[in-house]
Amino acid sequence: MRVLVTGAGGRLGRAVVPRLRDDGITVRATSRRPRTDQDVEWVVADLETGEGLDEAVAGVDAVLHLASAPTGGRTYEVDVLGTRRLVVAAGHADVRHLVYTSIVGVDRVPMPYYRRKLAAEQVVAAGPVPWSVLRATQFPEFLDELLVMSSRLGPTIGDRNVLAQPVDPGEVAARLSARLVAGPLRGIEEYGGPEVLRFDQAVRAWRAARHSRRPLLPVRVPGRLGRSLxxxxxxxEALPRGARTWADYLADTYGGTARR
Structure with a gap:
């Protein structure tokens, strides 16, 4: 099987590409700038303009669509219109399966980026290519970066009752590879980490791993957003789930934290 991977240079893409190759899948990867790799066929394509998409999808069996632009004001152009451009090109090329990666909560959490991701899901579902959507929960690296940012002023600031479910990118990559092999779901699958954590629980483990004494300053997220979080x-609650815990991530990243 030959699979085109968009967003192959991103956080999830860096886990997905070697996993696909290990599973015997031939990878063609997109980038907005020329790249070379002896193990991966890189092609230049731009979701924002559509340049290179027809060439990128030519001759592939499936498309794994990871690319996204969560910041910088390009989200609608890349995530929604860019996904439409990709779906149209894939349809013209008779691609047999398009897998779109999304986020758990896009249909429940009222954030602008999530609304764009939900719109992109709808573009995929309405398109001519047999499809699957995999919604994943948050990566531990993202939660780590969020806690660093929340601690810039001294204490770690956040709503202690917000719930998160970190999932390892490598495990998401394995799930995506299995979905490609299984074929189109024509539906939405959710995949999360092994444990649900309150924000204050995640902060305590994070502080212990970093040998930090920063206190938690509780600040309640207001309105519909806070309530949904x-x-x-x-x-x-979807099964199966990943196995690698927040404690595992912290131990590998900072050391000195026992795995549970």
Missing amino acids: REGGLVT
Whole structure:
């Protein structure tokens, strides 16, 4: 099987590409700038303009669409219109399966980026290519970066009752590879980490791993957004789940934290 991977240079893409290759899948990867790799066929393509998409999808069996632009004001152009451009090109090329990676909570959490991701899901579902959507929970690296940012002024600031469910990118990559092999779901699958954590629990483990004494300064997220985050908008009960815990991530990243 030959698979085109968009967003192959991103955080998830860096886990997905070697996993696909290990599973015997031939990878063609997109980049907005020329790249070379003896193990991967890189092609230049731009979702924002559509340049190179027809050539990128030519001759592939499936497309794994990871690319996204969560910041910088390009989200609608890349995530929604860019996904439409990709779907159209894939349809013209008779691609047999398009897998779109999304986020658990896009249909429940009222954030602008999530609304764009939900719109992109709808573009995929309405398109001519047989499709699957995999919604994943948050990567531990993202939670780590969020805690660093929340601690810039001294204490770690956040809503102690917000719920999160970190999932390892490598495990998401394995799930995506299995979905490609299984074929189109024509539906939405959710995939999360092994445990649901309150924000204050995640902070305590993070502080211990970093040998930090920064206190938690509770600040309640207001309105519908806060309510959805506290009520589990970012977590899923779907099975199966990943196995690598927040404690595992912290131990590998900072050392000195026992795995549970």
